Amino acid sequence: MNPSMKALFTAQIVAEAAQRYSFKPNELRLLGNNQNYTFGNSNYIIRITHSSHRCRELIQGELEWIQYLADKNVPVSSPVKSVNGERIEMLDGFIVVAFDKALGSPWTDAITQNEEFEKLGSVIGRMHAVTKNYIPSSQEIERFTWDDNALLRDFMSNVPTSQELVITHFESLMQRVRKLPRECESFGLIHGDFCFGNYAVQPDGNITVFDFDECQYGWFMQDIAVNLFYGIAVPNPNEDVVSFARRYLTSFFEGYYKENRIDYKLLQDLPLFLDMRQVILYSALYRNGNLGSLDYWSQEFLKRARHNMENNLSMIEMDILNF
Secondary structure (H helix, E strand, C coil): CCHHHHHHCCHHHHHHHHHHCCCCHHHCEEEECCCCEEEECCCEEEEEEECCCCCHHHHHHHHHHHHHHHHCCCCECCEECCCCCCCCEEECCEEEEEEECCCCECCCCCCCHHHHHHHHHHHHHHHHHHHCCCCCCCHHHCCCEHHHCHHHHCHHHHCCCCCHHHHHHHHHHHHHHHCCCCCCCCEEEECCCCCCCCEEECCCCCEEECCCCCCEEEEHHHHHHHHHHHHHCCCCCCCCHHHHHHHHHHHHHHHHCCCCCCCHHHHHHHHHHHHHHHHHHHHHHHHHCCHHHCCHHHHHHHHHHHHHHHCCCCCCCHHHHCC
């Protein structure tokens, strides 16, 4: 999170936000403070966002799309209204919203990992299929496009200027992505951050998706790339990158194609979107600062990502993957 936002956040804001939704502050547990402050109790999630991160109109657009998806039987964590009957509450420069808490946990042993990947594909496939017909109720609440992502927009401000090869790689990547066609069958409103940690799995294997703060207009392949990225950015010593990627994509598309069709040729763009996610996370870690206190995974990621970008290496080659 931007340090200037942290400086404005107080316990009083949490207490007032809880009151707006008739929650007890002492029952709220901090769940995250990356882009927003997110708290939860046994039944609900409350998210507190500074208006410098998202304006009211953008959040209204997010909530409207989530409700649209819910109405189309996409399993999402739905927004709930405050005691004032509002879906959005304004509070001293912060914007407060709440959601039903997704049932389940980050994973379950009741299904295999491959079965989970297939179910993830089915959920995202349905999301992509129904969003093709979604039209925002007004132009004012339209979500931003992929290149207005703050971590891409501010990349060269976040990353040290001394990393000249990294910056050159970033500029080249942006040029290549901007040249991709934007067709209704492959480009539209997407989750934008569909990865482990932003969905819950019930014991029966049913999945609920949440945290749509990054929903944006982008390529469907972006959504497909993000969760895979976190599985290969720092390789698991028990499974090589190619093996994991092949296994993930095989199971994922078994589920995805039950709900939506996407041109198989677009898979050739997958390395490009993996690279984009690499850039986004790299930018986020440098923006947040305190690099010396990062956990092992994050430090290893920064080392690997810098090597990849300075040498123009893809995270994975589709011809080697042979998928």
